[in-house]
Amino acid sequence: MYFTPPLARLIEEFQRFPGVGPKSAQRMAFYVLNMPAQDVKRLAESIVEAKEKVKHCSRCFHLSANDPCEICSNKKRDGSTLCVVADSRDVIALEKTREYKGYYHVLNGLISPLEGRGPEQLKVRELIHRSHQESVKEVILAINPTIEGDATVLYISSLLKPLGIKTTRIAFGLPMGSDLEYADEITLTRALEGRREV
Amino acid sequence: MYFTPPLARLIEEFQRFPGVGPKSAQRMAFYVLNMPAQDVKRLAESIVEAKEKVKHCSRCFHLSANDPCEICSNKKRDGSTLCVVADSRDVIALEKTREYKGYYHVLNGLISPLEGRGPEQLKVRELIHRSHQESVKEVILAINPTIEGDATVLYISSLLKPLGIKTTRIAFGLPMGSDLEYADEITLTRALEGRREV
Numbered sequence A, B: 001m002y003f004t005p006p007l008a009r010l011i012e013e014f015q016r017f018p019g020v021g022p023k024s025a026q027r028m029a030f031y032v033l034n035m036p037a038q039d040v041k042r043l044a045e046s047i048v049e050a051k052e053k054v055k056h057c058s059r060c061f062h063l064s065a066n067d068p069c070e071i072c073s074n075k076k077r078d079g080s081t082l083c084v085v086a087d088s089r090d091v092i093a094l095e096k097t098r099e100y101k102g103y104y105h106v107l108n109g110l111i112s113p114l115e116g117r118g119p120e121q122l123k124v125r126e127l128i129h130r131s132h133q134e135s136v137k138e139v140i141l142a143i144n145p146t147i148e149g150d151a152t153v154l155y156i157s158s159l160l161k162p163l164g165i166k167t168t169r170i171a172f173g174l175p176m177g178s179d180l181e182y183a184d185e186i187t188l189t190r191a192l193e194g195r196r197e198v
Helices: A005-015 A022-034 A037-053 A088-097 A124-133 A147-163 A185-193 B005-015 B022-034 B037-053 B088-097 B124-133 B147-163 B185-193
Strands: A078-085 A102-106 A138-141 A166-169 B078-085 B102-106 B138-141 B166-169
Touching (some): A005 A022, A037 B005, A037 B022, A088 A102, A088 B022, A102 A124, B078 B124, B088 B102
Parallel strands (some): A078 A102, A138 A166
16 A cells, blocks of 8 residues: 555545546546645535536536526527437537537437347437427437447337438438548448538 | 537536547547436546545555555565655556566656646655655656656655665567567667576
8 A cells, every 4th residue: 555545545535537547547636635725625516516516417418517508598599400329429419510409319329239238228219209209390310320229220110210300310420531542441431421522 | 509508518528638529528528418417426426535535645646546556555575675656646557567576656756847847846855755764675767758757756766765775767679479570779878788597
């Protein structure tokens, strides 16, 4: 045991974070010891407060301290489109583009038989109900191009189409600034498939 | 403002940590939201507890929840040698070798005129007093091979030598497993200077 117990415990706590190894955890713990006492108190309070106050919006399941969330409460948004994402982080990514003006629906995961996650663990039922109820015209699936993503898209679209709701998926292809020469075959195949008239 | 306020505040707090950028801070904050409530409470308590309990040992200035620290309280260690380091982290690094059995003295920094840090900001006076008082035979300076380190070594050795205390500095040279071909000139020069009969 090299560190004095309270310090060892703190390092251990920090090491639980994703992407934080022993060295980073140590650096963070020493940083805490050097912080002014009131900053340390504020940090601890922020942690507890975020955990206590941030919940899932009961309408779109985005993380928020309010229910309905800030986005759902904004009546100026376009109610005819609904963007479906796997995770709250994806909402943030899309909001940053400032391009999308409709509402969101967070699935809280993707269908993954390997991890034992079926549609009933996701907010799929709520999505179908909502799309119908709110007379949504188009559901945009902003879902990652992975096996889990493809399975989820297939499942959701099979439920939405019979309801007469237009279901689209975001485009896959070359990222901006990239080079065709270095693109992988699957990306290039997807880019070809998704070609559009200029 | 993309994140709900309590979440935005937590991300901001995490971003203050050294080596934690916006993306890592975001990942850490989302991780907190997904942690069980009692784990979140324990994390917050560990932070406050470490800050409250961990102080500098009044004898060697190593970080510890006890005074004197765990190392100074260990009467089995060799009182004739004293290892001088800049930082508490260096004590941990040296302890991990399991080679050194003497006591330590943490300077809490190095002499750096550029950053306005002179010997009076460091625990140099305490080192000299202690070395004399405790009849130390050898002071080992385990100080980084930098400009600040060299200046600090020069200053401390000039004070210790008149007291008849043997003053040594750890060796600099090729790190184990490295390749001479790729070593920089300064390291190689130091390695040549420090050559020993085999």
